[in-house]
Amino acid sequence: MSKDINSRLSDLKSRRRGISSIYALDSINSATASVLKEKFEQRADGEWSKYALGAMEEVDPTYTKNSIAEGERVKSQISNRINTNVTFDYQGSVPLNVHIKGVSDIDILVLLKDFVTIDRHGAKANSVKYSTWTGPTAVVLLTTLRSDLEALLKESFPKVNIDVSGDKAIGMSGGSLSRKVDIVPSHWHDSAAYQLSESKIDREVKILEQKKALTFLNRPFLHIDKINTKDSETRGGTKKIIRMLKNLKADSENADLILVNSYEIAGLVYHFENSVIDVPIYNELALVAATQQQLNIMINNKAWAMSLDTPDGIRKILESEEKFNSLRTLHNEVSELVKNLAIELSTEAWLTSEQEINTLKKSYIRGV
The missing domain is CATH 3.30.460.10 (Beta Polymerase, domain 2)
Known part of the structure; x- marks a missing residue:
């Protein structure tokens, strides 16, 4: 059984804030840290929406x-x-x-x-x-x-x-x-x-x-430049998806089966189509649906997916059959998030896959 949403949110917030002994070093009062609300928590009412937004949001500067x-x-x-x-x-x-x-x-x-x-x-x-x-x-x-x-x-x-x-x-x-x-x-x-x-x-x-x-x-500086450029071209969508996938891996009960590391996750997202991950901030949850669809394209086109190079051109992203196969586990984590988000947003008890995608594509999330 997958981790429940309360556990996900708790782990996400702990990960983003660090352990309590670090709070003082980061100019955050440890006595109030447990009730401190981040921006993503103020943008949505639903717990799954909060989790998705928090998973995409950058760590406090x-x-x-x-x-x-x-x-x-x-x-x-x-x-x-x-x-x-x-x-x-x-x-x-x-x-x-x-x-x-x-x-x-x-x-x-x-x-x-x-x-x-x-x-x-x-x-x-x-x-x-x-x-x-x-x-x-x-x-x-x-x-x-x-x-x-x-x-x-x-x-x-x-x-x-x-x-x-x-x-x-x-x-x-x-x-x-x-x-x-x-x-x-x-x-x-x-x-x-x-x-x-x-x-x-x-x-x-x-x-x-x-x-x-x-x-x-x-080629660390070329890698950074390539991702930064794509992120600019997609209004921040690229980095939001990279962070989301890393958080989903961290929160997965099958994390040991997801063999792609942070560098490789960034490489996969680098090959996502710009047009589908370039969305306005109020439509941010559409990025979750786009991620599901882009990973699905990779899984269904194995030869192409395994031919993809890292952004810096050093090597293939998916260097082994095991890494390619592990995309299915990562895809499952994204699909579960899509399903729960769509149900929360629509208030329906059950939706088809197409309805889930459409619900996220049409979603609206307020600013702060």
Whole structure:
């Protein structure tokens, strides 16, 4: 049996606000946090409508600001203590603003500043801009960087749990930190596109895989730009759907069967048709119906769905049969939300699938 709506709303609000010990850090009075109403709760009377709106709404900017502040505090300690010349940047759900937790993890790229690899086919590959490197390999440099980071973080944050078991990141949690922070040793890679544009969007990074003694390519800034662009083209519909799907996965009693991660969920929504997810704010619940229909198209067109690339072009979104099959579980979660919303909005006891969709498409939700 699926989670009842009261449990869903309670878990959603807890997730968005974080645990009570964090309230003071986020300028929210813990004594009043339980009765504090968010914007989405004021826009609808029905519980399912409140849940859907809350699942789509961005986390309160106060929490996001404090997540970044924790990242800045960690960056400052690294800068003050490390001997290697490094620079920093963020990747992941927080800078993209599709995170669903008030107390959200934050990923910090720690990039070697004096070492860069390049696409040899780029227009400037043979120019004076780049010189031949004769020093240690990228893996050696990043392994050394990681070792230095592990030591200085343990020294700088003696009460924080420093987890060095991760293959790609050093995990920091607890103690004086109000957020989990992942430190990712990496270096720049200047792609052919970047050599022409010199835009950060086109600049790539290579991240250390410690256990394999390898590096892998990542395009975090292109991913963010692609999603931001689509979000602008759809009046915010793109990010609302990404957040909703992430929340539905989090609240699912079959979450372990939904194998697509946050990055892949964003990639799937990136391939939704713009015309059906571009709706005015008063018609926001129509996005739930559109999501059901778009996922249904993917499920019924397996070859096409499995051919879809991530927005940054790094790889296929659905890399395995298991991931494709798990879309059905995610689709079921969306379908359940569609059904309950339609019944709530129409006050009918039962509706056909077509009536459910039409009810959401014609729905009206007040502003604040």
